[in-house]
Amino acid sequence: MGIDFAGVQFKNRVTLASGTCGFGRExxxxxxxxxxxxxxxxxxxxxxxxxNPPPRIAETPLGMLNSVGLQNPGVDAFIREELPFLRQFDTNIIANFSGSSPEEFAEIAAKLAGAGIDMLEVNISCPNVKAEGMLFGTSPDAAAEVTAAVKRVAGSVPVMVKLTPNVTDIVQIALACKDAGADALSLINTLLGMRFDLKSGKPILANGTGGLSGPAIFPVALRMVYQVANSVNIPILGLGGISSANDAREMLIAGAKLIGVGTAMFRDPLIAVKIIEELGKNEH
Ligand SMILES: Cc1cc2nc3c(=O)[nH]c(=O)nc-3n(C[C@H](O)[C@H](O)[C@H](O)COP(=O)(O)O)c2cc1C
Incomplete structure (x- = not known):
């Protein structure tokens, strides 16, 4: 039985989180x-x-910090070289992307929509060059501006906006995205953190700070999905620290319709498939 999510049919509720599965080749x-x-x-x-320069990964209790810095081959190379590979599989391909201005977000979105992607995932956890590097995702106005710019060029491709947890009131940002036309929301991205090396007294990550992911952030993700699901009536893909079928069930109870598995894939690359099997047992 399929699941309708913003007009796209999903064969089950489990997706892989952006940045933790590359382009699927491995x-x-x-x-x-x-x-x-x-x-x-x-x-x-x-x-x-x-x-970003290395080191880009640091271990933490129950999670990890990363400052990969959006390493990627660019949207054109993705469409030319990676999308045909991913298209061999009978699964929805969701393109995650970010830009430094609403215009740049729109330019990338137009290319991806033209290439026949199943869904767009707009990563607004990135700096707005016109606002002195403030993240788009921390301002309701900037988040709305990006959402509207992407919607204008997306045609029939649903637009999902991925929210950052590094805000005081995530509901306010979620509402701004919805009002600007978002078809769905995904949350949460990583929480900003840092660690220091005791010998040198310097940050372990060359970038200084990085994004915290993994089981440590699961309760935060549940709380934010719950708050957003109770205030915004568009479907939610819930992610952040999910590492088992029971975590996935809890995320669905919080109000998510789909779930994403990220950091847990580094520990067990088969965990998403195991979660699908486990959840499937419940549905019959
Ligand atoms: C190494 C790494 C790279 C990531 N790259 C991206 C990215 O390119 N775009 C994005 O929206 N989120 C990115 N994320 C965030 C994840 O998609 C996810 O939102 C976050 O890690 C929380 O889920 P998790 O705890 O299950 O990993 C990345 C996370 C990790 C660990």
Missing amino acids: LAELFDLSLLGGICAKGLTLNPRIG
Whole structure:
């Protein structure tokens, strides 16, 4: 039985989180990607990016910090080289992307919509060059402006906006995105954190700060999904720290319609498939 999510049919409720499954090539050697409800591909930008200098990963209790810095081959190379590979599988392909201005978001979205992607995931956890680097996702106005710019060019492709948890009131941002035309929301992205090396006294990550993910953020994700689901009537893809079928069930109770598995895939690359199997047992 399929699940309708913003007009797209999903064979089950489980997707892979952006940035934790690349473009699926490595995982395709381990399991059939057609088993998945969907794949949120690695975050794209207009031009290729080499990302931040190493170290870009730091361990934390019950999670990890990353400051990969949106390393990616650029939207054109994705459409040319990665999308045909992903299209071999019978699963929804969700393109995650970010820009430095609403115009740049729209330019990337137009390319992806033209390439026949199943859904757009707008990553607004990135700096707005026109607002001194403030993240789009921390201002309701900026979040709305980006959402509207993407909607104008997306045609029939549903637009899902991915929210950052690094805000005081996530409901306010969610409402602004919905009012600007978002078809769905995904939350949460990573929580800003840092760690220091005791010997040098310097941050472990070359970038200084990074995004915290994994089981440590699960209760925060549940709380935010619950708050947004109770205030905004568009479907939610809930993610953040999900590592088991019971976590997925809890996220669905909080109000998500789909779930995303991210950091847990680094520990067990088959965990998403195991969660699908477990959840499937319940539905009959
Ligand atoms: C190494 C790494 C890279 C990520 N890259 C992206 C990205 O490109 N775009 C994005 O929207 N989120 C990105 N994320 C955030 C995840 O998609 C997800 O929202 C977050 O990690 C919380 O889920 P988790 O705890 O299950 O990993 C990344 C996370 C990690 C750990």
